Amino acid sequence: MDKTLGAYDIADLCELARRRLPQGVFEFFDRGNGDELALVENRAAFERIKLNPHALVDTSQRSQEITLFGQRHRMPLVIAPTGSAGLAWYQGEIALARAAAEAGIPFTLATGSMTSLERVAGEAGGTLWFQVYMWPDRSLSHQLVERAKAAGYQALVVTVDTPVPPGREYNLRNGMTVPFRFTRRNVTDVALHPRWLAGVLARYLLTTGMPRYENYPAGMQSRITALPMGRSMMVTDSLTWEDLRALRKLWPHALMVKGILRAQDAVLAADCGADGVIVSNHGGRAVDSTRAPIEVLPEVVEAAGKRITVLVDSGFRRGADVVKALALGAKAVLIGRATLYGTAVAGQAGAARAIEIYRDEIDRLLALIGCPGLASLNRDYLVMPAAASSTAVASSADRRITAIRN
Numbered sequence: 001m002d003k004t005l006g007a008y009d010i011a012d013l014c015e016l017a018r019r020r021l022p023q024g025v026f027e028f029f030d031r032g033n034g035d036e037l038a039l040v041e042n043r044a045a046f047e048r049i050k051l052n053p054h055a056l057v058d059t060s061q062r063s064q065e066i067t068l069f070g071q072r073h074r075m076p077l078v079i080a081p082t083g084s085a086g087l088a089w090y091q092g093e094i095a096l097a098r099a100a101a102e103a104g105i106p107f108t109l110a111t112g113s114m115t116s117l118e119r120v121a122g123e124a125g126g127t128l129w130f131q132v133y134m135w136p137d138r139s140l141s142h143q144l145v146e147r148a149k150a151a152g153y154q155a156l157v158v159t160v161d162t163p164v165p166p167g168r169e170y171n172l173r174n175g176m177t178v179p180f181r182f183t184r185r186n187v188t189d190v191a192l193h194p195r196w197l198a199g200v201l202a203r204y205l206l207t208t209g210m211p212r213y214e215n216y217p218a219g220m221q222s223r224i225t226a227l228p229m230g231r232s233m234m235v236t237d238s239l240t241w242e243d244l245r246a247l248r249k250l251w252p253h254a255l256m257v258k259g260i261l262r263a264q265d266a267v268l269a270a271d272c273g274a275d276g277v278i279v280s281n282h283g284g285r286a287v288d289s290t291r292a293p294i295e296v297l298p299e300v301v302e303a304a305g306k307r308i309t310v311l312v313d314s315g316f317r318r319g320a321d322v323v324k325a326l327a328l329g330a331k332a333v334l335i336g337r338a339t340l341y342g343t344a345v346a347g348q349a350g351a352a353r354a355i356e357i358y359r360d361e362i363d364r365l366l367a368l369i370g371c372p373g374l375a376s377l378n379r380d381y382l383v384m385p386a387a388a389s390s391t392a393v394a395s396s397a398d399r400r401i402t403a404i405r406n
Helices: 010-020 023-030 037-048 092-103 117-124 138-151 169-174 184-191 194-207 241-250 263-271 293-304 319-327 337-368 394-405
Strands: 066-068 071-073 077-079 107-109 128-132 155-159 254-260 276-279 309-312 332-335
Touching (some): 010 023, 010 337, 023 184, 023 337, 037 293, 077 092, 077 107, 077 337, 092 107, 092 117, 092 337, 107 117, 117 128, 128 138, 138 241, 155 241, 169 184, 184 194, 241 254, 254 263, 263 276, 263 293, 276 293, 293 319, 319 332, 319 337
Parallel strands (some): 107 128, 128 155, 276 309, 309 332
Antiparallel strands (some): 066 071
């Protein structure tokens, strides 16, 4: 088999995944929320940042190695939590985790995955992080955290940017809801994609039955066609900073907050004991019309980068995007859709191909811009767009932080 899979950039993998997957599954992975303005802005923001190469620099010994929370990794990438990976490929979470381990980067397992956290830990190896949503019954979420701790996960990622499920009208049209809804449209769609039907859905049905939310509490591990604990299971609109403080007491390893889009919130996360924040707009899948995380990143680094580790995600499709984020102060970048595309195409080999594309593009670009290694990257390698006027009033932000701290 051609190791490239016929894919020479992430756009190629995206197109191959689109052909292989039913439309409803592909759009569930690929699209944003609302009018998808945030999805478009995430990409446009990268285009506004220009590279500023240095000439006649010895780059022959360049390296992509980084250290995150005391551990060395071969690349500045982390596989983001994607609860739908099990729909891209049979036991897709294990395929993704193995690809990450092989590449020497962390893998983040999502709460809503279709493979249990214990099984992933037992079969994949490598550096494993776990992503958690805080359910209305906090004790159930805390039990899940204890399971992750017992299974040997090395970091906990708390997602805070989806207090209620986003609308995503295309999912409603495609029946890709929680619970999944069979319609004439999506049944026909599945029938027209026999490789996915035979290689993914049929394999589940012949082995374990309809996929389940394997990390949900016992008695609530409902199939994807059933609603777990009613729709209230999907609502976390009572989450506050006190919940983060409680998790800090419970979790002994690296603790990160995912979904930060304000510098002030990064400061508050540090105050609550977080070890890191992930600047993110959920890949354009939560609030529409938000600023792009790459645009917010410098503000977060300036406000809190000396106290906590700053990571970023959303919209990263090129190695150049990763280089720009690192030059702006991010310690690593989380990628989600790109490795999902690869997984949908060829399982572990496809995810590995996506990672390889990033690695090759980053390595090539470091040489082209005259950067001997990631440690040398800084804003001098960038030309930033003119600063947009801020709508936030500093004194108001300071008052908000003071009120929450007290």
